[in-house]
Amino acid sequence: MSEDNRLDNFPKNFFWGASTASHQVEGYDYNQWTVWEVQHAKELARTAHQRLSWLPSWDRIKNDAEDPDNYMAGKGIDHYNRYEEDFDLLKELNLNAFRFTVEWSRIEPEEGQWDETAIDHYKKYIKALRKRKIEPFLNIWHWTVPVWFADKGGFEKRSNIKYFEKFVEKISNELMDDIQYVITLNEPNNYVSFGYLLGQWPPGKKTNFIRAGNVHYNLVLAHRRAYKIIKSKRPDISVGIAPNTSHIQPKRQHNIFDVIVTQVIRYAWNWWFFNRVKRTMDFVGLNYYFADYYTGTGKIKNPSRPVNDLGWYMEPEGLYHIIARAWAHYKKPIFITETGLADERDEFRRWWIEENIVAMERAISEGIDLRGYLHWSLLDNFEWGFGWWPKFGLIAVDRKNNMKRTIRPSAKWFAEWLKQG
Ligand code: BGC
Numbered sequence: 453m454s455e456d457n458r459l460d461n462f463p464k465n466f467f468w469g470a471s472t473a474s475h476q477v478e479g480y481d482y483n484q485w486t487v488w489e490v491q492h493a494k495e496l497a498r499t500a501h502q503r504l505s506w507l508p509s510w511d512r513i514k515n516d517a518e519d520p521d522n523y524m525a526g527k528g529i530d531h532y533n534r535y536e537e538d539f540d541l542l543k544e545l546n547l548n549a550f551r552f553t554v555e556w557s558r559i560e561p562e563e564g565q566w567d568e569t570a571i572d573h574y575k576k577y578i579k580a581l582r583k584r585k586i587e588p589f590l591n592i593w594h595w596t597v598p599v600w601f602a603d604k605g606g607f608e609k610r611s612n613i614k615y616f617e618k619f620v621e622k623i624s625n626e627l628m629d630d631i632q633y634v635i636t637l638n639e640p641n642n643y644v645s646f647g648y649l650l651g652q653w654p655p656g657k658k659t660n661f662i663r664a665g666n667v668h669y670n671l672v673l674a675h676r677r678a679y680k681i682i683k684s685k686r687p688d689i690s691v692g693i694a695p696n697t698s699h700i701q702p703k704r705q706h707n708i709f710d711v712i713v714t715q716v717i718r719y720a721w722n723w724w725f726f727n728r729v730k731r732t733m734d735f736v737g738l739n740y741y742f743a744d745y746y747t748g749t750g751k752i753k754n755p756s757r758p759v760n761d762l763g764w765y766m767e768p769e770g771l772y773h774i775i776a777r778a779w780a781h782y783k784k785p786i787f788i789t790e791t792g793l794a795d796e797r798d799e800f801r802r803w804w805i806e807e808n809i810v811a812m813e814r815a816i817s818e819g820i821d822l823r824g825y826l827h828w829s830l831l832d833n834f835e836w837g838f839g840w841w842p843k844f845g846l847i848a849v850d851r852k853n854n855m856k857r858t859i860r861p862s863a864k865w866f867a868e869w870l871k872q873g
Contacts, residue, residue, distance in 0.1 A: 457872050461813045467587055467824030468870055469549025470542065470846060471790045472531070473594035473638065474558075476833035479528025483557035484602035485595070485836075486525065488654040493523035496837070509761040512796070513841045522839035529831055529849045532573070536580055537857070541847055542830060543584050545863055546870040550581055551589035551635070551789060551826045554627060556619050557598040563615070571626050578630055589789070589826065590631050591694070592620060592678060594638040595653075595836075602655065607670045608663075613677060620678045624685050634689055635737055635789060636678040639696040640671040640725055652837050672728045679732040693729055694737030694789040697722045697778070699770030701745050709748025717746060722774070723781060735823070736778045737789035743767030761794040762842050768807035775815040775822060785821045788812070792828035794835070794842035801846075801862035809869075827866075831857065 475485055500517040504510060516522045531538055542550055558570040581588045593616075597606055604612055620636075628634070643653070644664050651658035679691050700718045702710035726736065743765065744752045754765035771791060778786055791808060795801050808825065815822050832845035840851065846863035850856040859867075 458809070458813070459870070459872055461816060463816070463823070465823075467549035467787070467826070469547045469551065469587070469589070469824065469826045470545075470830035471551040471589075471826040471828045472553070472830055472833065473591070474553040474555035475525055475528075475594065475596045476829075476835070477528050477531035477831060478555060479526065479530045479532050481525070481528075481532075481555050481557055481596070482561070482599065483555070483596040484599055484606070484654045487599060487602075488656070489524045493520040496520070496523045496839070507761070507763045508759065509763075509796070513761070516839070516841040522841060523837075524839075525834040527851075527855075529833060529851065530855050531831065534855070535577055538831065538847075539580055539584050539586060541857060541859065542586055545846065545859070545867040547867075548585065549587040549589060549824055549826060550830070551591055552577070553591040553594040553638070554623055555596065556593065556601075557596060559623065560598055560619055562598075563600050564618075566622060571622075574627050578627065582630055587633065588631060589633045589635060589787075590623075590627065591635040591638055592623065593636065593674075595643050606655065607667050607674065610670055610673070613670060613674050616674050617677050617681060620681045624682050628682070628686055628689060631686075632689060633735075633787075634682055634691045635694050636675045636691060637671055638694050638789075639739055640668060640675075641721060642696045644668045644671070646837070668725070669728075672725065675729050676732045679729075690734040690785075692733050692735035692737045692787065692789075693725070694739050695722070695725050696739045696741070697774045698741070699743040699767060699773050701743065703745040703747045703753045707748060710746060713746045713748050713750055717750075722777070726778075726782065730782055730784075733782075733784065735785040735787055736782055737787050738771075738774055738778060739790035739828075740771050740774055740788065741791065741793070741828075743770040758800060760800065761796055762838065764794070766793060766800065766804065768804040769811050771808050772811035772814050775811070775820060776818070779815070779820045785823050787824040787826065788822075789826050790828040791825075792844050794844055796841075796843040798860045798862050801860065802865050805862065805866055 497518050497520040554574050578588050644667050646653040648657050648659050648664040648667050682691050702714040704710045745754050758766050793804050829844045831847045832843045832849040835842040848858045
C-alpha cells in the first residue's frame with residue numbers, strides 16, 4: 453500500500469473495531485450449545501480424521517481435532533472475567549468499536565427469572581467500553597438460546613417468539629441506556645442451514661426446506677418485533693441485522709445455467725432475509741467470509757488457493773461486491789459486522805485486512821455510506837462445530853497457559869496503520 457494517509461479515504465467518524473460472541477469467548481455459560489457439546493464431543497473427535505484430514509492444516513490441527521475437549525466451549529477464554537484486560541488490548545490496537553453478544557441464557561436462565569448479577573455484569577461491561585471511548589455494538593442473539601427455550605421448541609414455533617420479545621424488552625429497559633447500535637440477530641441463514649438442514653448444530657435436525665424456511669421466517673418475525681420494541685423505547689438507537697453474505701459468482705461467466713443458479717442462490721442466501729426486514733432496519737450489517745463459484749448443477753467449484761486453516765477459499769476483495777450490491781438494494785448505512793479468517797500462523801491476515809481496506813475504499817469512493825469495519829475476531833475463540841483449533845483472533849489466546857493473550861503481528865500492523873490518522 454502507498455505511504456499516503458490512507459485513512460483520509462474513510463469518513464472521520466468511521467468505526468474500526470472487532471467482533472465477538474458470548475458463547476465463543478465468555479466461558480462457563482449454560483445454554484442449548486453446552487448440552488449439545490456434551491452429547492457430541494466424543495463423536496466429533498472420533499470422526500475428525502474422516503471429516504478433516506483433507507485440510508492442508510491437518511498435521512498441525514489433528515491433536516486438537518481428535519481430542520473431545522476441543523469440542524467443549526467450557527471455560528471459553530474467560531472473557532467474562534477478563535473483559536477489562538481485553539478492552540485494554542482493543543485500545544492498544546487503536547480500535548474504537550466492539551461488537552459483543554448479551555447471553556440470553558445468563559440473563560434469563562429459567563423462564564421469567566431474571567438474573568440480576570448477569571444484568572449487572574453487562575452494565576459494567578458497557579461502562580468499561582465507554583470509559584475507554586470504544587463504541588459498543590450490542591448484539592442480541594448469536595445462535596445460543598437458554599435450555600428452557602430450546603425445550604419448548606425454540607424458534608421452530610411461532611408462539612415461542614413471545615419469549616424472545618420478553619428478553620428483548622428486558623434488555624432494552626436495562627442495558628440500552630448508553631447504547632447507540634444494536635444488532636438483533638446474527639446470521640439467521642447460517643443458524644437455519646446448520647441447525648435445521650445439515651443437522652450439524654443444535655438442534656441437529658435435517659428437515660426439509662419448508663420446515664427450515666419456517667424457522668427462518670420466525671426469525672424474520674423475531675427481528676421485526678425486536679426492532680419495534682427497541683425503537684418504541686429509544687427511537688434514536690440504530691437497529692440492524694447481520695446475516696452471513698457471500699460473494700456468489702458463476703463459475704463460467706457466460707454459461708446460462710451457471711448464471712441462473714448464481715442468481716437464485718444469491719437471492720436466497722444474501723437477500724431473502726434482508727428483503728423481509730428492510731422496513732425495520734436502520735442499517736445493513738454484513739458478515740463476510742466466503743466467495744463461492746457456482747456451476748449450473750449447484751456445485752461450488754472454487755479455486756484451490758489461497759485457503760485458510762479451515763480450507764475456506766479466500767477472496768477478501770469480494771467484500772466490495774457485497775457492499776455495492778447491498779447499497780444498490782437498500783440504500784441504508786452499511787457496517788461490516790464481521791469478516792476474518794482462521795489463520796493460526798498469521799500468514800494471510802494482514803493481506804486479508806489490506807484487501808478489505810481496498811474494497812472499502814473503493815465502495816466509499818463511489819459514495820456508498822459505509823460506516824464501520826468490525827473484524828472477526830478480537831480474540832481466538834470457540835469456533836462452534838470445529839471447536840478450538842481454528843484461530844480467528846487478532847489476538848492469540850493460549851488456553852493451556854493461563855489464557856495468555858498475545859497480539860498477532862498482523863494486528864500490530866493494523867494498529868500502526870490506524871495510527872496514521
Ligand atoms: C459467525 C461466527 C463464526 C465466524 C467464523 C460467522 O459465521 O457469526 O460466530 O465464528 O463466522 O466461522
